[in-house]
Amino acid sequence: MLNRLNYQRPLFILPGLLILFYALIILFSVPSIPDLGLRTVFSTALRPPYPFVHAEPNLPDRLFLDKIGPKEIKTWVDILKAPAAVAEELRGAEQLPDWARREKNGDKEEDLIRVWFRTEPGSNAQPQSAECVLGNIPLQQQIPSLLWFLLKVSLFIVGVLVFWQRPGDPAAAQFYWLCVATLGAYMGGYHWTHIATTWWLLIPFIICAVLLPAVSLHFYLIFPRKRPFHERHPWTMLAAIYAVPLAFLTVMIVQYLLLRAGIERLDATNDSYAPLVWTINVYFGVAALSYLSSVIALLHSFRTVTDPLEKNQVK
Numbered sequence: 673m674l675n676r677l678n679y680q681r682p683l684f685i686l687p688g689l690l691i692l693f694y695a696l697i698i699l700f701s702v703p704s705i706p707d708l709g710l711r712t713v714f715s716t717a718l719r720p721p722y723p724f725v726h727a728e729p730n731l732p733d734r735l736f737l738d739k740i741g742p743k744e745i746k747t748w749v750d751i752l753k754a755p756a757a758v759a760e761e762l763r764g765a766e767q768l769p770d771w772a773r774r775e776k777n778g779d780k781e782e783d784l785i786r787v788w789f790r791t792e793p794g795s796n797a798q799p800q801s802a803e804c805v806l807g808n809i810p811l812q813q814q815i816p817s818l819l820w821f822l823l824k825v826s827l828f829i830v831g832v833l834v835f836w837q838r839p840g841d842p843a844a845a846q847f848y849w850l851c852v853a854t855l856g857a858y859m860g861g862y863h864w865t866h867i868a869t870t871w872w873l874l875i876p877f878i879i880c881a882v883l884l885p886a887v888s889l890h891f892y893l894i895f896p897r898k899r900p901f902h903e904r905h906p907w908t909m910l911a912a913i914y915a916v917p918l919a920f921l922t923v924m925i926v927q928y929l930l931l932r933a934g935i936e937r938l939d940a941t942n943d944s945y946a947p948l949v950w951t952i953n954v955y956f957g958v959a960a961l962s963y964l965s966s967v968i969a970l971l972h973s974f975r976t977v978t979d980p981l982e983k984n985q986v987k
Contacts, residue, residue, distance in 0.1 A: 688828065
């Protein structure tokens with residue numbers, strides 16, 4: 673039995689190391705990502721505050737992007753890809769194109785990119801334009817990401833140490849998996865709009881984020897010890913915890929891959945995001961129930977545990 677546990681420990685630790693590497697990739701790649709400050713979610717609608725330089729005052733509370741530099745905007749993904757595409761064109765240009773200009777700001781020069789927008793989607797009116805600074809993600813958005821990373825990595829290290837010392841303890845193993853899911857979900861989630869166009873960065877985030885509520889519930893159902901029903905019917909309990917999240921995870925990944933295929937064929941529209949958005953919104957309700965059940969399980973443990981050491985652990 674001891675030899676089997678010693679063999680299992682490296683296999684259990686491997687996914688955690690991969691997620692740690694994933695988090696580090698996100699953390700160190702974010703500062704270099706080109707950014708125009710344009711914030712939209714699943715549509716071409718831009719909401720204030722607008723990042724425009726020398727823009728007209730009293731712009732409406734909703735604008736619809738029409739063009740960024742030379743890039744026509746038809747879907748949300750076009751907006752996500754535009755900053756990197758514009759930066760790449762400027763990097764290889766001998767002179768600035770007509771949609772860009774360079775302006776001195778203090779001790780540094782900034783590239784200003786012209787963007788075109790409409791106040792109504794599909795309007796035949798002449799689009800208006802303004803300029804955005806081409807830079808990187810602002811430092812004030814990077815600092816919380818670093819703090820989250822330090823917090824979650826500290827928790828992850830604790831989870832690894834607890835599991836390494838007690839590999840035969842189901843609660844220790846589940847706490848480790850909870851730390852793994854938390855690290856991937858929070859680091860990927862904080863910058864999900866910046867990794868949305870990179871499938872090998874987005875899919876690990878989707879997996880961690882969707883499974884995190886179930887993994888959390890599973891931990892609180894066996895901490896500090898398994899419930900009697902779990903002892904008698906372990907497979908039934910696992911099915912009750914993970915069946916619905918795994919079904920949603922499968923649907924989300926399939927919808928994402930179909931959406932990505934449509935984008936690559938250039939036949940996607942803003943309506944193409946609707947099925948995935950609907951699935952995500954429904955799963956928010958499922959996740960909320962899982963978290964509520966976690967709190968109930970924790971309160972039940974606090975009221976029923978009699979061992980003083982376990983009582984303090986639950987507290």
